[in-house]
Amino acid sequence: MSYEELMLRAITKAEKFRYTAKPNPVVGAIIIKEDQIISEGYHEIYGENHAEINAINEAEKYIGKKFQDFSELTLISTLEPCSHVGKTGSCADFISNAGFKNVVIGAIDPNPKVAGRGIKILENNNIQVKSGLLHDLVEKQNKFFFHKHKNNKPYITVKIASSFDGKSHYHNERVFITSELSRDDVQKIRADYDAILTGGNTLRNDNPKMNSRVNFTVNQAKKILLTNKTYNDDSSFFKNAEVDVFEIRDLNKIINSYKDTDICSILIEAGPKLANAFLKTELVDELIVYTSPKKLGKKGVDWFYEDNTIENYGFKLESSYKIDTDLKETFKKNG
Numbered sequence: 001m002s003y004e005e006l007m008l009r010a011i012t013k014a015e016k017f018r019y020t021a022k023p024n025p026v027v028g029a030i031i032i033k034e035d036q037i038i039s040e041g042y043h044e045i046y047g048e049n050h051a052e053i054n055a056i057n058e059a060e061k062y063i064g065k066k067f068q069d070f071s072e073l074t075l076i077s078t079l080e081p082c083s084h085v086g087k088t089g090s091c092a093d094f095i096s097n098a099g100f101k102n103v104v105i106g107a108i109d110p111n112p113k114v115a116g117r118g119i120k121i122l123e124n125n126n127i128q129v130k131s132g133l134l135h136d137l138v139e140k141q142n143k144f145f146f147h148k149h150k151n152n153k154p155y156i157t158v159k160i161a162s163s164f165d166g167k168s169h170y171h172n173e174r175v176f177i178t179s180e181l182s183r184d185d186v187q188k189i190r191a192d193y194d195a196i197l198t199g200g201n202t203l204r205n206d207n208p209k210m211n212s213r214v215n216f217t218v219n220q221a222k223k224i225l226l227t228n229k230t231y232n233d234d235s236s237f238f239k240n241a242e243v244d245v246f247e248i249r250d251l252n253k254i255i256n257s258y259k260d261t262d263i264c265s266i267l268i269e270a271g272p273k274l275a276n277a278f279l280k281t282e283l284v285d286e287l288i289v290y291t292s293p294k295k296l297g298k299k300g301v302d303w304f305y306e307d308n309t310i311e312n313y314g315f316k317l318e319s320s321y322k323i324d325t326d327l328k329e330t331f332k333k334n335g
């Protein structure tokens, strides 16, 4: 197998751990001797071993059997080994201490805490490093992680459900606008994000859970509540969740407060006031609109005041397809 084929295998197999590794990126590592695979490792669970450590621990079982020492081996890793002593210690030091002489890397880690420092540690230990192999695929696989570190803010998506006549809800009344299949789709979207944000009115009117109810294991998102009123912290939103509550109204400041955390993506699920307040800023990267064939009529509350508000906010349609009777449209900035 070529380095490229092995890198592709590591990328593909790492994907299995997307929902348990988050908010960390998914990473895979393969150790080879010439063209024989000795071991593989993946970052399986947030807070636990990084991929390279798992691969090295696994390879140790074959010392004296398939190889004599690590200098005979090459380590292939989808992401640059970390240089910071975080929860699990620096992977770059671990690799150097193991005795490798060759390392192949997919993408350089965009996290400023690493950003080339991992490679420096390896090179300073006389390891030959080749980097950039299938970089684009690794970046695409870890879209939120790369976005966060390149733009110094989490990737932000606003998701809304609209009736055919452009309404969000009835005043002070909970109503399901979209089909069950669209709502299942939302559960999967929630599974992708590191945090879910809503406002005080939605909390009071809907008592939403806003967790991801899917049939696979997922690290549930952190919750973020924006309100300067009293709230019931016994409500569904707070159940089994870590919740940040902000009383301030300055959305830039609120989002900025996540720049040095491991939150790389935020899904906003709010009503027209808060959703529009976000859409008016430069903070939002993506807008998802589910439109049902139902009409709410005059008693319904409008999402927008003009027909072309979405375009006026600077969004362009990226994709559109039907889910049951609903239409799902995704818009992106400069898309």
Ligand SMILES: NC(=O)c1ccc[n+]([C@@H]2O[C@H](COP(=O)([O-])OP(=O)(O)OC[C@H]3O[C@@H](n4cnc5c(N)ncnc54)[C@H](OP(=O)(O)O)[C@@H]3O)[C@@H](O)[C@H]2O)c1
Pocket (backbone or CB within 6 Å): 159, 160, 161, 162, 167, 168, 169, 170, 171, 172, 173, 174, 175, 177, 198, 199, 200, 201, 202, 203, 205, 206, 226, 227, 228, 229, 248, 249, 250, 251, 269, 270, 271, 272, 273, 274, 275, 277
């Ligand atoms: N169709 C859908 O997709 C959908 C999704 C979610 C909700 N909803 C509906 O939307 C209704 C509520 O809509 P809404 O927009 O009035 O309420 P919202 O989603 O709770 O957002 C507005 C609230 O957010 C808080 N907030 C903090 N900073 C803000 C800022 N800079 N700008 C605006 N608000 C800020 C305020 O809470 P405090 O007043 O508590 O301080 C404000 O009342 C609910 O009844 C729900 O049924 C519909």
